[in-house]
Amino acid sequence: MDHRYDIARRAAAGGGGSGNSSPALGAQSRRRKVPPRPADFKLQIIIIGARGVGKTSLMERFTDDTFCESCKSTVGVDFKIKTVELRGKKIRLQIWDTAGQERFNSITSAYYRGAKGIVIVYDITKQETFEDLAKWMKMIDKYASEEAELLLVGNKLDCESDRVISKQQGERFASRISGMRFCESSAKDNFNVDEIFLKLVDDIISKVNLFKFISNKIVIIQPD
Numbered sequence: 001m002d003h004r005y006d007i008a009r010r011a012a013a014g015g016g017g018s019g020n021s022s023p024a025l026g027a028q029s030r031r032r033k034v035p036p037r038p039a040d041f042k043l044q045i046i047i048i049g050a051r052g053v054g055k056t057s058l059m060e061r062f063t064d065d066t067f068c069e070s071c072k073s074t075v076g077v078d079f080k081i082k083t084v085e086l087r088g089k090k091i092r093l094q095i096w097d098t099a100g101q102e103r104f105n106s107i108t109s110a111y112y113r114g115a116k117g118i119v120i121v122y123d124i125t126k127q128e129t130f131e132d133l134a135k136w137m138k139m140i141d142k143y144a145s146e147e148a149e150l151l152l153v154g155n156k157l158d159c160e161s162d163r164v165i166s167k168q169q170g171e172r173f174a175s176r177i178s179g180m181r182f183c184e185s186s187a188k189d190n191f192n193v194d195e196i197f198l199k200l201v202d203d204i205i206s207k208v209n210l211f212k213f214i215s216n217k218i219v220i221i222q223p224d
C-alpha cells in the first residue's frame with residue numbers, strides 16, 4: 001500500500017462529507033495526486049567543528065531557512081533532510097549535524113564513514129576554533145572515507161569587526177590539504193550557505209568519472 005495515496009484518500013474523505021462525490025470538494029481534490037518523483041540518489045554530508053561555531057545554524061539555514069540566536073548545544077548528532085536538483089538529478093541530502101563537544105566524539109565518529117562530503121566549520125571570531133582544526137583533521141583521517149569531499153568554512157562573517165582569523169589564514173589551511181575547498185559564510189545573514197552545500201554536492205558528483213545509479217545508491221566505477 002502506498003501511504004501517500006492512503007493519506008490523500010483520507011484527506012478527501014474527511015470533513016464529514018461523502019468522500020469523492022461531495023460537491024464541497026473541488027475538482028482538484030477529486031483528482032488523483034501525482035506522487036513526487038523519487039530521488040535519483042542519496043548522499044550523506046556531515047558537519048563537524050568546535051562547539052558554538054554555527055554547525056546547527058548552517059544546517060538549519062540551508063534546510064529550513066531559519067536562524068536561531070540562542071540555539072541549544074547539539075547533544076550527540078542530529079540530522080535534516082533536503083532534496084536538491086543538480087545536473088538534472090534529484091538528490092536527497094541527509095545532513096548530519098554533530099556536537100562540537102569532545103565528550104561526544106565516540107558517538108559522532110560513527111557518522112563519518114558514510115559521509116560523501118564533510119563540512120569543517122570554525123568561527124572567524126574565535127582563535128581556538130581555528131586551532132582546533134588540526135584535531136578535526138585527525139578525526140577525518142581516522143574515521144572518514146578517503147573519497148569524502150572536504151570543505152572548510154569560516155563562519156560568522158557578519159561579525160567582521162570581531163574577526164581574528166583572516167581569510168588568507170583559512171585559505172592557507174585549506175590549500176595544504178589535498179582537494180579541500182574553502183569559503184566563508186554567515187548563517188545569520190544567509191551568506192554563502194546554499195553555496196556550501198550545493199558546491200559540495202556538485203564536487204561529489206563531478207569527481208566521479210563514470211557513475212550509474214543502482215538501488216538509489218551512487219556506484220563508483222573505476223576508470224580503466
Ligand SMILES: Nc1nc2c(ncn2[C@@H]2O[C@H](COP(=O)(O)OP(=O)(O)OP(=O)(O)O)[C@@H](O)[C@H]2O)c(=O)[nH]1
Pocket residue numbers: 049050051052053054055056057058068069070071072073074075098099100101155156157158159185186187188189
Ligand atoms: N553572528 C552570528 N552568530 C551565529 C552564526 N551562526 C551561528 N551563530 C550563533 O552562534 C551560536 C552557536 O550556534 P550553533 O549553530 O548552535 O553552533 P554549533 O556549532 O552547532 O554548536 P554545538 O552544537 O555546541 O557544537 C548561536 O548563538 C548562534 O545563534 C553566524 O553566522 N553569525
